Amino acid sequence: MDLIRRLFTAALVAGVLSGTAASVVQQTTTVPLILEAEKYEVVTPPPASATANTAASTAAPAGHEHAAPVRQLGEGVPESDGEAFQRLWTTVVSNVIAGVGYALVIAGVMLLMGQRVDARRGLLWGIGGFVAFSLAPSVGLPPELPGMAGADLAARQIWWLAAALCAGGGMLAVAFAKNRLVIGAAVVLAALPHLVGAPHPESPEGAFPPELAAHFVTSALGTAALFWALLGAVCGAMMGRVIDTAHDEP
Amino acid sequence: MTTRSIRTTAATSARTAVAAFAAMLLGSFLLYGVGFAQPQQIHDAAHDARHSFAFPCH
Numbered sequence: 560m561d562l563i564r565r566l567f568t569a570a571l572v573a574g575v576l577s578g579t580a581a582s583v584v585q586q587t588t589t590v591p592l593i594l595e596a597e598k599y600e601v602v603t604p605p606p607a608s609a610t611a612n613t614a615a616s617t618a619a620p621a622g623h624e625h626a627a628p629v630r631q632l633g634e635g636v637p638e639s640d641g642e643a644f645q646r647l648w649t650t651v652v653s654n655v656i657a658g659v660g661y662a663l664v665i666a667g668v669m670l671l672m673g674q675r676v677d678a679r680r681g682l683l684w685g686i687g688g689f690v691a692f693s694l695a696p697s698v699g700l701p702p703e704l705p706g707m708a709g710a711d712l713a714a715r716q717i718w719w720l721a722a723a724l725c726a727g728g729g730m731l732a733v734a735f736a737k738n739r740l741v742i743g744a745a746v747v748l749a750a751l752p753h754l755v756g757a758p759h760p761e762s763p764e765g766a767f768p769p770e771l772a773a774h775f776v777t778s779a780l781g782t783a784a785l786f787w788a789l790l791g792a793v794c795g796a797m798m799g800r801v802i803d804t805a806h807d808e809p
Numbered sequence: 810m811t812t813r814s815i816r817t818t819a820a821t822s823a824r825t826a827v828a829a830f831a832a833m834l835l836g837s838f839l840l841y842g843v844g845f846a847q848p849q850q851i852h853d854a855a856h857d858a859r860h861s862f863a864f865p866c867h
Contacts, residue, residue: 563828570832581861589861646857653858657843663836667829693863702863705856715865716845779863805825 562805566670569797570662577790578658582651584785588778590650592771596704599767658786661688662794669798672735673806681795682788687734689787691727693780695749698722699757702779704772707765710758722752 665688669676676684696719709715729749736742765772843855844864852859852866859866 562824563831566828566832567835570836585857585861590857593857593860649854650857653843653855654861656839657858657862660836660839660843663832663839667832667836670825670829670832673825697863700863700865703860703866705860705867707867709865709867712847712865712867719865779861782861783863805828806821 562801565801566666566798567663569794569801570666571659572797573666573790573793574657574659574662575655576658576793577662577786578655579651580789581658581782581786582654584782585650585654586647588782589775592775592778593705596706596765596767596771596775599765600706658790661692661787662790665791665794666798666801668731669794670802670805672731673802674735675799676795676802677799678792678796681791681793681798683791684795685787685789685791687727687730688791689784691730692723693783693787695726695752696722697776697780699753701772701776704765704767704775706767707772708760708762710760714758718752718755718757722757725749725752 665684669684674680699722700715700719703709726749729745732745732748733742736745842851844859844862846852856866
């Protein structure tokens with residue numbers, strides 16, 4: 560039980576730290592872009608459809624007093640301070656849970672591999688986590704803004720998971736396997752979801768400017784990279800002693 | 810290596826594996842909740858986190 564307690568403590572510390580740090584960074588990187596994109600989300604269809612499309616493409620603000628609004632603000636856009644505060648804290652809690660979840664997975668794999676870790680090697684693990692859970696899925700399914708057209712959600716979730724697990728498993732095999740055949744198979748495994756291809760919508764365009772989507776991709780990946788670097792380094796620092804004692808204990 | 814030390818090594822690695830898999834299982838459960846679960850309230854609460862972490866959201 561002592562091992563489980565120390566393992567979970569390490570993951571908890573790493574997850575809370577990285578999730579909190581990500582929350583702070585997100586407020587200046589990804590969240591403003593999400594709020595901006597939600598202004599383009601159509602909640603109720605416009606009454607007159609003929610002119611709506613051209614108005615949408617020029618992104619004119621729907622503020623004319625005599626005309627019916629072309630679109631309304633998305634339901635997620637905070638309309639009051641209370642709503643904004645609730646949105647903030649649920650996001651922070653979600654980030655911390657995601658941080659603890661990822662840290663538990665990484666710490667568990669670290670323990671299974673049984674190799675010595677410290678903060679520096681943990682940083683490498685963090686980079687691996689970033690490649691597996693952020694970069695590899697993003698190659699096929701770039702980070703989405705609200706309002707972007709997407710293929711069937713379940714299909715995208717399955718592909719996301721396949722891309723992440725294949726990349727993660729492939730990297731672990733390349734890093735730790737001794738058999739060259741296994742390493743070769745691991746590279747093929749990591750490439751497999753990308754050879755199959757991610758599910759894409761028939762018409763991929765969103766209503767907002769493409770610059771917004773491009774900016775969001777770099778912001779999301781950059782924030783994720785910071786998150787993973789911190790998570791990996793803290794996991795490595797805290798798991799060092801756990802792994803040493805786990806394999807020495809009678 | 811004596812029989813006893815082989816037994817203790819096996820017991821240690823079994824315990825290590827159980828702890829590791831317990832952590833990975835709980836971690837996966839948390840990630841499922843934050844990133845994948847579809848009930849409206851969970852989706853709304855995790856919305857900005859999902860987009861920022863590049864989970865498929867809508």
